[in-house]
Amino acid sequence: MGMVGAGWRRLVIMATVRARRASARRAHYAASTRDDLVRSAVSLFTTHGYAGTSLDTIATRARVTKGALYHHFKGKQDLFEAAFSAVERNVYSKLQRILEKSENLWVKAGLVVREYLQSCLDPAYQRIVIHEGPVVMGWQRWRDAQEGLSYGVIRDVIADLRAAGGLGGISVEVTARLVCGALSTAATMIANSPDPKRVSEETEDAVVRLLALVRAGSETQDG
Amino acid sequence: MGMVGAGWRRLVIMATVRARRASARRAHYAASTRDDLVRSAVSLFTTHGYAGTSLDTIATRARVTKGALYHHFKGKQDLFEAAFSAVERNVYSKLQRILEKSENLWVKAGLVVREYLQSCLDPAYQRIVIHEGPVVMGWQRWRDAQEGLSYGVIRDVIADLRAAGGLGGISVEVTARLVCGALSTAATMIANSPDPKRVSEETEDAVVRLLALVRAGSETQDG
DNA sequence: TTGATTGACATACTGCCGGTATGTTCGCGC
DNA sequence: GCGCGAACATACCGGCAGTATGTCAATCAA
Incomplete structure (x- = not known):
C-alpha cells in the first residue's frame, strides 16, 4: 500500500503551487502535512490535554498515520513543543x-x-x-x-x-x-x-x- | 501466597500499639499502609512527576503491591489527590x-x-x-x-x-x-x-x- | 531513459502501564 | 472455632508511545 491516504493532499495542493519549481513541491507537501499535524495537535491538546490525547488520534485528525507523525517529530513531546x-x-x-x-x-x-x-x-x-x-x-x-x-x-x-x-x-x-x-x-x-x-x-x-x-x-x- | 510481604509491618506496628484495644489493630495497620503509600507517592511525584511515576513503583516503595494501592485508592488520580x-x-x-x-x-x-x-x-x-x-x-x-x-x-x-x-x-x-x-x-x-x-x-x-x-x-x- | 537513491509516508509489532478481576489470608465478632 | 469481610496479593487485559520495517514516488546521476 504505502501512499494511499495522502493522494488527496497532493491533488489539493498541486492546484495552488503549479507555478513553483518542481523541486519545491515535495517540501511543500511535507510542510503542509506538518502544519496539519500541528494544527490537529493544538486542537486536541487544548480540548483533551496532553495525557488525554493519543498520537493515533492526532494523526487521524490530520488525515495521516502515526508513521507520518514520527517522520516529522521526534515523539509526543516534540510535537507538543511545536504546538x-x-x-x-x-x-x-x-x-x-x-x-x-x-x-x-x-x-x-x-x-x-x-x-x-x-x-x-x-x-x-x-x-x-x-x-x-x-x-x-x-x-x-x-x-x-x-x-x-x-x-x-x-x-x-x-x-x-x-x-x-x-x-x-x-x-x-x-x-x-x-x-x-x-x-x-x-x-x-x-x-x-x-x-x-x-x-x-x-x-x-x-x-x-x-x-x-x-x-x-x-x-x-x-x- | 497472599499475605507475604506485609508480615513485617504487623510486627513493627504491634510493638507500638500494644496498649490499644484489639479491635483497633486492623484499622491501624491499614492506616499505616495508607500513609506509607501517600508518603511514597509524594516523594515519587515530586521527583519524577505524575506521568513519570508508575503505580508499581509507588507500591514497591511502600513495601506493598498494586493490589493494596487499589484497595485504598480509586486509582492514580485519587492517590495523587491524597498526596x-x-x-x-x-x-x-x-x-x-x-x-x-x-x-x-x-x-x-x-x-x-x-x-x-x-x-x-x-x-x-x-x-x-x-x-x-x-x-x-x-x-x-x-x-x-x-x-x-x-x-x-x-x-x-x-x-x-x-x-x-x-x-x-x-x-x-x-x-x-x-x-x-x-x-x-x-x-x-x-x-x-x-x-x-x-x-x-x-x-x-x-x-x-x-x-x-x-x-x-x-x-x-x-x- | 533508466537505475539508484532518498524523502515521505504507511504497517506491524513490542513493552510498559493503568485498570480490573480474582484469589488468599488473617483479624474479629458471634 | 467459625464464618465473614477487610486487607491485601496475583494474574490478566487493553491502550498507547515508541520502534522496526516496508513501500512508493519524486528526484538525480549517468
Whole structure:
C-alpha cells in the first residue's frame, strides 16, 4: 500500500503551487502535512490535554498515520513543543502590534497587560502554554521557549518602566515573572468562572487599579 | 501466597500499639499502609512527576503491591489527590501559626506573603500543588481543594485588608488569585534559578517593595 | 531513459502501564 | 472455632508511545 491516504493532499495542493519549481513541491507537501499535524495537535491538546490525547488520534485528525507523525517529530513531546510554539507565536504577534504604537510608557504597559490578559483567555494558550507547558516540557525548557516571545515582550516593557525610574531598584526579571504569573492565574480563574464576563471586568479593573496604585506609590516615593 | 510481604509491618506496628484495644489493630495497620503509600507517592511525584511515576513503583516503595494501592485508592488520580492534600495541609498549618500572632494588618499580610513564598520553594509543594495539581486534577477541582487551605488563608488576609479600607473596591477573589499566582510563579523561578539564594532575596525585596507601593498609593488615594 | 537513491509516508509489532478481576489470608465478632 | 469481610496479593487485559520495517514516488546521476 504505502501512499494511499495522502493522494488527496497532493491533488489539493498541486492546484495552488503549479507555478513553483518542481523541486519545491515535495517540501511543500511535507510542510503542509506538518502544519496539519500541528494544527490537529493544538486542537486536541487544548480540548483533551496532553495525557488525554493519543498520537493515533492526532494523526487521524490530520488525515495521516502515526508513521507520518514520527517522520516529522521526534515523539509526543516534540510535537507538543511545536504546538506550543505555534500558539505562542500567535500571541507574540498581537503583543508586538501594540508595542509599535508607542505612547506613554505607563499607558503602553497598561495596554500590553490588558492584551496579554486577553490572550491568556484563549483556551489553547491557557492549556498548552500556561498549564501543561511547564509540566510537559519541564520548567527550564518552558521558560527558554518563552524567552523571545510573549514573556520577552512583557519583560522589555517592565525594563523600560524601570529604566524610566518607574519602579525602585526592583529586579526586572522578578517583576516580569510576578506579572506573568499573576495575569495567567487570573485568566485561568476567569475562564473557569461561572460568569466570565463579570470576573473578566473585575480583573481588568483590579489590574488597572493596582497598576495605578503602584504608579502613584512610585511617584510619591522617588522622583 | 497472599499475605507475604506485609508480615513485617504487623510486627513493627504491634510493638507500638500494644496498649490499644484489639479491635483497633486492623484499622491501624491499614492506616499505616495508607500513609506509607501517600508518603511514597509524594516523594515519587515530586521527583519524577505524575506521568513519570508508575503505580508499581509507588507500591514497591511502600513495601506493598498494586493490589493494596487499589484497595485504598480509586486509582492514580485519587492517590495523587491524597498526596496533594498531605502537602497542602502541611503548608496550611504553617500559615495558620502566623495568623495567630495578630499584629498590624499590613505587617501580617507581609508575613503571610513571605511565608507562602517560602512554602512554595518546597519541591513537593511546587511540583504537586502548583504545577501538576491543576493539570492532573483539573482546575476546578484543584481550586476547590485549596479553598479551605493555603488559598483560603491568603484570601482571608486580603479580605481583611479590604475591609479595613486598604484597597479600593477591588475584588477580593481576584486579588487573592493574582497574589497566589504571582508568588507561586516567582517561587518556581527561584527554584529553577542557578543562584536561588540571590533570586530569592531579590524576590522578597520586590514583593515587599510592591506591597509598600500599593500601601503608599492606597493611602494617598483614599482615607 | 533508466537505475539508484532518498524523502515521505504507511504497517506491524513490542513493552510498559493503568485498570480490573480474582484469589488468599488473617483479624474479629458471634 | 467459625464464618465473614477487610486487607491485601496475583494474574490478566487493553491502550498507547515508541520502534522496526516496508513501500512508493519524486528526484538525480549517468
